[in-house]
Amino acid sequence: MVEQQLNNALEEQLASVFGYREFRQGQRQVMLASLQNQDSLVLMPTGGGKSMCYQLPALIREGLTVVVSPLVSLMQDQVAALKTMGVAAEFLNSTMTPEQTQEVYRQLNQQQLRLLYVSPERLLQPAMLERLHGLTLAAFAIDEAHCISQWGHDFRPEYGQLGVIRQQFPQVPIMALTATADASTQTDIVQRLQLHQPLIHRSSFDRPNIRYVVEEKYKPIKQLVDYVVRQRGVSGIIYCGSRRKTEDLAERLQLKGVRAAPYHAGLEHELRASTLSRFVRDDLDVVVATVAFGMGINKPNIRYVAHFDIPRSIEAYYQETGRAGRDGLPAEAVLFYDPKDAQWVRRMIEDQPNEARRNVEKHKFVAMQAMAESQTCRRLVLLNYFNEYRSEDCGNCDICLNPPQRYDGTTDAQMALSCVYRVNQQFGLHHVVDVLRGSKSQRVIELGHDKLSTFGIGKAESHEYWLAVIRQLIHRGLLIQDIRRYSALQLTEEARPVLRGEVALALAKPRLTALTSAGKVTDRGDYNRVLFRRLRVLRKDLADSEQVPPFVVFSDATLVEMCTEFPTNQREMLAISGVGEKKFERYGKAFLREIVAFLDHSSDKSLLQ
Incomplete structure (x- = not known):
């Protein structure tokens, strides 16, 4: 009771x-x-x-x-x-x-x-x-x-x-x-x-409204500027690895007519506070930031997050990309990637004076780099990293939209999984690959791993080939890397049916050349955009008069529902998600007047669709 x-x-x-x-x-x-x-x-x-x-x-x-x-x-x-x-x-x-x-x-x-x-x-x-x-x-x-x-x-x-x-x-x-x-x-x-x-x-870590895209850097600044210009008029965040880059990119975007500003810890507090306030209040479209533009940014209508440099962990990547599309509407996360960038990050990690912390950061960055170079559905990589194991591709990432060539990888998977088992699940990725390829390294011989049945069974393929295969097994949840044991590979229950030959496993044929660019801006949904623009102007005016961010009045998702349902009275407006009694009293009547006026100027409501 x-x-x-x-x-x-x-x-x-x-x-x-x-x-x-x-x-x-x-x-x-x-x-x-x-x-x-x-x-x-x-x-x-x-x-x-x-x-x-x-x-x-x-x-x-x-x-x-x-x-x-x-x-x-x-x-x-x-x-x-x-x-x-x-x-x-x-x-x-x-x-x-x-x-x-x-x-x-x-x-x-x-x-x-x-x-x-x-x-x-x-x-x-x-x-x-x-x-x-x-x-x-x-x-x-x-x-x-x-x-x-x-x-x-x-x-x-x-x-x-x-x-x-x-x-x-x-x-x-x-x-x-x-x-x-x-x-x-x-x-x-x-x-x-x-x-x-x-x-x-x-809860599920899945954010199905976010499209994950990795683009190979070839003309990185032009790629980024062109991408942002295509998104003109919507909110976005660009993350960079250095303070200098944030200022340079913000200036280039401003020259293209984009309302952009830099944000990093080296700027004056008042300037950072002003940039954040302008962004949250929709007076600024793009913030070009270091990670100093921190966690918990409470702005639900960010439509894209772009990483100009690779983050240092999947957790950081997930958290930063998660700032896009918090209102549930379509959003995009774009990572511009060059393998050379990884070398720079690794040097930064080596500067960490605390050895235990340094080892943690190394482990996490290896997983992040593997995600950037993955040929497996990006969403599967993210979800499996957080122990939310799935096998079905998402259909809303660059790998799914531009898939790599597939092959029957059951035998390769069995060879790799067996090798992990034979070394007692106590060693990391590179050592397992050395055993697979029959390396005569001093460590392999000292440990007696040259006597194992899996020693040399994968010598026909390159080191990079086996790294790609094992990373796919990690991304698909057949293996995990135990951070508490120096990233040792360990089998999961999902590996058993593959080892026993009870199921076949399709893998992506390892790409041993550069990644190809992919990804387009998502469609923004089916609603009346003319009314949406009018309601956004009204929302901005009300927010400015009360000195609060526009989303505090109503979120974009609530406005979209208004532009789909066209409420014309109190009962219909209170049925819109995000309109409570207090908010109706405070703002609802103004929005009703705007919607009714819009409908009155439309002779055929069917034309609004």
């Missing part, structure tokens, strides 16, 4: 406050666990609805939900969005005046707030912890929780200290949330936060 009451309360708030009629995958389960004081680890893709998992429960239970967030801009955007829906939320950060800080403290003391956003550094201050002890706490939510783990791609020491929450507040449930965490990172998060019998929810 209690669970049914909680369910009803969640559904009511979901519709009235957030304007949605259905939960996304896993949200309800996570919310119910939190409301029943259970710890949880929540893995959801960017745009998958992580924030809702702690925001909605905060509205129906007594006490304050404290949200730990790494970025000032993310806190500000989320609080602004919550306030437009009538939610009592605030943040504490270094940009606030003493008077603003005291006002938040006053609201805390009078128990007027439902959600408080803080940085890990602020939370760990003794004075802040002491203040929280005097309040009724409902829950802690740790966003970007992969920063806690030494195995994560973005480890931050201050995040690593958040285990103090459990020591200081042992009865308050903790929800850790991230979009990027492999198995080792997940285990580390649970241990470091001292989560007690947590619910571990893993």
Whole structure:
């Protein structure tokens, strides 16, 4: 009975406050666990609805939900969005005046707030912890929780200290949330936060609306500029490996009439803040950035993310590309790749003074480089890396749209898998290839691996050939690389039927020459674009008048639905996803007037389709 009451309360708030009629995958389960004081680890893709998992429960239970967030801009955007829906939320950060800080403290003391956003550094201050002890706490939510783990791609020491929450507040449930965490990172998060019998929810990492494309660099600057010019008028991010490149590319784009600006840690704080604000408010179309343009950018209508240089890990790539299409509309992720770029990244990794961290980064970059050079469906590579094993190609990446030549790779797979088994699943990719090809290297002989039955059985093919085959086996989930054991190859259950000859395995014929360019911009969907442009102008005017980002008013996905359904009264408008009661009161009537005026000027509604 209690669970049914909680369910009803969640559904009511979901519709009235957030304007949605259905939960996304896993949200309800996570919310119910939190409301029943259970710890949880929540893995959801960017745009998958992580924030809702702690925001909605905060509205129906007594006490304050404290949200730990790494970025000032993310806190500000989320609080602004919550306030437009009538939610009592605030943040504490270094940009606030003493008077603003005291006002938040006053609201805390009078128990007027439902959600408080803080940085890990602020939370760990003794004075802040002491203040929280005097309040009724409902829950802690740790966003970007992969920063806690030494195995994560973005480890931050201050995040690593958040285990103090459990020591200081042992009865308050903790929800850790991230979009990027492999198995080792997940285990580390649970241990470091001292989560007690947590619910571990893993949503699919798949973002089917994103098309993944790798283009070989041949005239890289021209390729990039031409690509961005084709996307004129929509929001995009370009990631570069150096500060100089961001400024150079931004200038070249500006000369082509693109509203672009650079963003990197070497720029003045005020300039970075202005660039971010202009981008979020749709006054700027393109940001050319280093990774300093960090996690959690709260802008749902980014239509493409381009990498001018290869990222250092699949986690970083996934997180950065995940900033595209958070509204669920079609988006694109383009990686411009040259194998020479990998040499530069490896040199940077070698400069890492901490040996353990250096080994982690090497392991992760090897996987990223393999993905860039893969002849397997890009989405399969990403999903299998995060232990979400699939075998069906996605149909929405450059490999699927321009497929390589296939062959019956069953025998090659059996040879490679058998060799991994014969070396006791204790060695990495290059050593296995050496054994396969019959290498007489000192290490192979010292280990006695020249006596194995698999020694030399693949000598007819080159080292690069076998690297390509084994990488495909990794991408297809037949092998994993254990980061905790120096990237040793290990068999998965999926390898057994292949080894036994029970199933055939089609592989891509290894391409031992340069990659070919591929990829076109996706179609933006079937809706009335004239009305969409008018609604965007209205949204921008309303947002500017309230000094909030346009998506805080309504998302692009909500506007697209309006331009498909053409609501003309309150009932029809409230049926649009993303239009809750508070937002209808605040903005809905203006949008209804615009839609009705548009329809009145159209003699035949069928012409609107």
